Amino acid sequence: MLGLALVLLAANSYLEPISGRYECVCGTKRVLLVLAEFPEFQHLSSRLEIGRIFFGQVARYFADVSYGKLAIEGNVTDWITLPRLYEQYSFPSQQSDLVAIARDSFSAAAQTFNFTSFDGVLLVLSFYPSLTTDYVPLTSRIMTRTGPVGAFAVIEEDRDWSVYARSTALMIGLWNNRNKLSGLGQLDIASGGQGDMSAWSKMLLGWINETQITTFTTPARRILFVNPIEMTGAETLAVRIALPQSGDQYLIEVRQPLGYDVNTLQEYGVVILFEPSTTNASLQLRAILQPDDVGRAIFRDLNRDLSIIALNQTETGVWILVGVVQDWRDAQRTLYAMSRANDAINTAESQNRIEGLDLANRLLDNAHTLLSVGRFREAEALALSAETTASSANIPSDYYQAVQLITNAESLKTETQALVSSESLALVVRGTSELESAKQAFITKNFTTAKQSAQAAIDLFNRAKQIDLTQRILDILGDIALIIPVAVLAYALRYQLKNK
Numbered sequence: 001m002l003g004l005a006l007v008l009l010a011a012n013s014y015l016e017p018i019s020g021r022y023e024c025v026c027g028t029k030r031v032l033l034v035l036a037e038f039p040e041f042q043h044l045s046s047r048l049e050i051g052r053i054f055f056g057q058v059a060r061y062f063a064d065v066s067y068g069k070l071a072i073e074g075n076v077t078d079w080i081t082l083p084r085l086y087e088q089y090s091f092p093s094q095q096s097d098l099v100a101i102a103r104d105s106f107s108a109a110a111q112t113f114n115f116t117s118f119d120g121v122l123l124v125l126s127f128y129p130s131l132t133t134d135y136v137p138l139t140s141r142i143m144t145r146t147g148p149v150g151a152f153a154v155i156e157e158d159r160d161w162s163v164y165a166r167s168t169a170l171m172i173g174l175w176n177n178r179n180k181l182s183g184l185g186q187l188d189i190a191s192g193g194q195g196d197m198s199a200w201s202k203m204l205l206g207w208i209n210e211t212q213i214t215t216f217t218t219p220a221r222r223i224l225f226v227n228p229i230e231m232t233g234a235e236t237l238a239v240r241i242a243l244p245q246s247g248d249q250y251l252i253e254v255r256q257p258l259g260y261d262v263n264t265l266q267e268y269g270v271v272i273l274f275e276p277s278t279t280n281a282s283l284q285l286r287a288i289l290q291p292d293d294v295g296r297a298i299f300r301d302l303n304r305d306l307s308i309i310a311l312n313q314t315e316t317g318v319w320i321l322v323g324v325v326q327d328w329r330d331a332q333r334t335l336y337a338m339s340r341a342n343d344a345i346n347t348a349e350s351q352n353r354i355e356g357l358d359l360a361n362r363l364l365d366n367a368h369t370l371l372s373v374g375r376f377r378e379a380e381a382l383a384l385s386a387e388t389t390a391s392s393a394n395i396p397s398d399y400y401q402a403v404q405l406i407t408n409a410e411s412l413k414t415e416t417q418a419l420v421s422s423e424s425l426a427l428v429v430r431g432t433s434e435l436e437s438a439k440q441a442f443i444t445k446n447f448t449t450a451k452q453s454a455q456a457a458i459d460l461f462n463r464a465k466q467i468d469l470t471q472r473i474l475d476i477l478g479d480i481a482l483i484i485p486v487a488v489l490a491y492a493l494r495y496q497l498k499n500k
Contacts, residue, residue, distance in 0.1 A: 024069065024206025025172045031074035032118040036105040037126035038086040043079050045159060050124060051076040057161035058168060064259065065197050066207045067232045072168075074118060079126075080108045086127060098136050101125070102152050106144045115147030120171065122164075128154055135175055162194050169197065173205050180275070183283035186265055187255070195264030199229050199238040199253035200273065200283060208237050215240040218306055221323040223374050226270070227316060230258035234317075241322060243304055247277035250286075252308065254318050270310045270318055272299050291318060292368075294335045300328040307331070312372035321374045330376035337383035338367055344390035354445050356393035360386045398447035405454035406442065409435045412461035416468075424468035431460030 033054060037043045059072040082089075082104050089097045105123050106115070115121065134154045141148040153175070155167050169190040174181060178190075181201070186193040188201055202208045214224055214236055227234030239252035251273040255261055261268070270289035275281075289310035290296040299308040307328035311319040321327060341364050348357055363386035370379035413435060416428045438453035 026066070026069040026206060028071040028073055029119040029172075030117065031072055031120045031122055032109070032113055032115070033074065033076040033122045033124055034080070034105050034109040035077050035124045036080045036082055036101070036108075038082055038084075040085055041127035043126040047076050047078055049159075053159070053161050054122070054164050058164045061161070061165050061260065062168070065202070066205070069207050070172075075113065077109050077113065080105060096128070096154075098134065098152070098154055099138065099142070102136075102149065103142050106142055106149055110144035110146045113146065115144055115149070121149060121152075122168075123152060123154075125154070125157060128156055130154060130156055135170075162189060165189055166192070169201070174201055177204065177280075179280040180283050183273075183285060185285070187271065187285070193264065195261040196230055196255075196259060198271075198273075200251055200275070202229070203238060212237045213240055214238070215242065216322075217242040217244055218304060219324055221321070221327065221374075223311070223319065223321050225317050225319050226252065226254045228254045228256040228258055230256060230261055231316070236317075239320075239322070241306070243306075249275050249277075250306075250308070251275055251283075252320065252322075255288075269296075270308070270320055272308055289320075292335070292338070294332070294339050297335055298328050298331055300325055309374075311374065312368065319372050323374075327374070327376070330380075331371075334367075334371060334376040334380040334383065337380045337387070338364065338371070341367070341383045341386035341390065344387045348390045348393040349445065352395050352399055352445065353393040354447075355396040356389055360390040360393065363389060396447055398451050402438070402442055402447045402450040402454060405451055405458065406435070406438050409438065409454045409457040409461065412458055412465075416461050416464050419464055419468040421468050421471045424464040424471070427460050427464035427467065431457045431464065434460060 031054075033050060035043065035047060035050065054076075055072065055074065062070045062072055082101065084104075086096075089101050091097055102123060105125075106121070109115075135151070136153070137151045138149075141150045153167060153171060155163065157163075166189050169188075170178065174190045181188060181191040184191040184193070184198050184200070186195070188198040189195065190197065190201060199208060203213065212234065214222075216222060218241060224236065224239055226236050226239060229237055231237075237253065239250075241250040241252070243249060253271050253273075255265060255268050255271055257263070257265070257268055267288045269291075271285070272287040272289065274284040274286050276284070287299040287308075288296075289299060289308065291310040291313045297310045300306065302325060305324050307321075307323050307325055309321040309323070309327060309331045311321055313319075321331070341360070345357060345360050345364065348354065348360075363382050367379040367382035367386065370376075370382065409431070413428070413432060416424070416431070419425060419428060434453045434457035438450045438457060441447070441450035441453060
């Protein structure tokens with residue numbers, strides 16, 4: 001495997017918290033990539049390859065996930081060969097002397113590049129055995145001829161662009177919060193994910209502003225529309241629910257298979273995070289809600305009289321309700337009623353009992369509408385009516401007629417296989433097309449159309465048979481007409497010869 005070390009200048013103001021909050025990591029940041037290899041561990045990636053990964057994929061990633069707020073530019077050094085073997089940079093404890101490695105690397109790089117021209121420095125090593133990111137804040141900065149370096153991080157080298165992106169995310173403001181990030185898992189690239197970043201990280205980095213965050217204190221009953229975190233220009237990207245007695249809070253965001261999150265998350269939906277007030281305590285993933293799923297649409301916290309309900313999903317986001325535990329009970333009853341109604345409709349359709357299902361579907365649609373605005377009891381009543389209507393639906397009379405006509409048409413089609421005239425064969429082709437249309441309409445339970453198309457096929461097949469029969473008779477008559485004159489002529493000739 002390849003090994004990678006990232007270094008960023010700790011003196012940069014955009015990394016430092018102000019009044020407990022981070023400045024927006026915005027604008028253009030210039031980064032210098034310093035490439036260094038050990039004599040016994042030569043590099044496997046070219047300067048151009050690493051430059052393309054970082055200033056191509058990684059820079060594009062941060063431009064996208066920051067909604068265009070962060071741009072990354074910079075330069076890459078040639079590979080620098082360190083003056084000592086890897087083992088010679090080790091302490092007696094076998095741990096690497098990371099400061100000595102960085103000092104030699106930066107000293108050589110400063111011969112060509114001015115460190116003060118860059119906002120950050122990334123040190124890429126040809127070998128480093130650590131499986132996790134190591135961060136070294138220096139009490140005494142590494143001094144070079146063109147500027148100081150105040151901190152650096154080292155990670156295992158990898159050609160995967162997400163490794164560079166993960167380390168960069170930590171360095172631009174998330175490193176001091178890595179304990180909190182550990183609870184996010186695949187939901188954030190900084191905690192080991194492969195896709196987008198969480199709303200929590202984006203709020204911390206200033207990419208989601210206060211107008212895109214809905215904040216309120218429990219107890220409350222609010223219906224909110226939340227856009228997916230992957231959506232640029234969204235109105236609401238996060239909901240923050242303060243719990244006044246403990247100082248804890250819940251955070252809500254929506255994740256969908258969009259952008260960098262396509263095929264990178266195990267679950268998509270309304271993400272419920274719990275953030276303890278304790279310093280550095282990890283964020284906790286409490287639930288991922290799925291609208292219309294009886295077992296997955298509702299989250300409840302009985303101790304805090306809180307419920308969060310995924311009401312309805314649209315192309316641009318999800319409607320959610322934040323309320324009290326009673327809302328959970330009402331919503332659960334309603335969702336069960338809607339599930340039963342949906343099952344009853346599906347059963348009726350599978351049995352071809354579609355007469356009356358239009359009304360059942362309308363009732364269920366109206367129940368969904370009422371659910372999406374939190375009117376649970378009215379929605380439950382409509383769902384119960386939809387279930388009753390679907391259960392009493394009947395098979396339409398057109399069904400039986402369509403079955404009989406399609407059967408008759410199939411038999412006639414078989415009888416036309418021996419037809420030979422061009423006109424009759426053309427009619428058979430048209431009849432076959434009508435028969436296929438009838439079958440397709442039957443499959444989609446459009447029995448009236450199926451009946452009409454099957455009858456049209458029957459008429460075409462019968463016409464084909466009649467035309468073919470007529471043609472055969474004419475051919476026979478034509479043959480007879482030719483034989484009679486020849487016989488008469490032969491008899492006449494014989495008579496004349498006899499007379500002579």
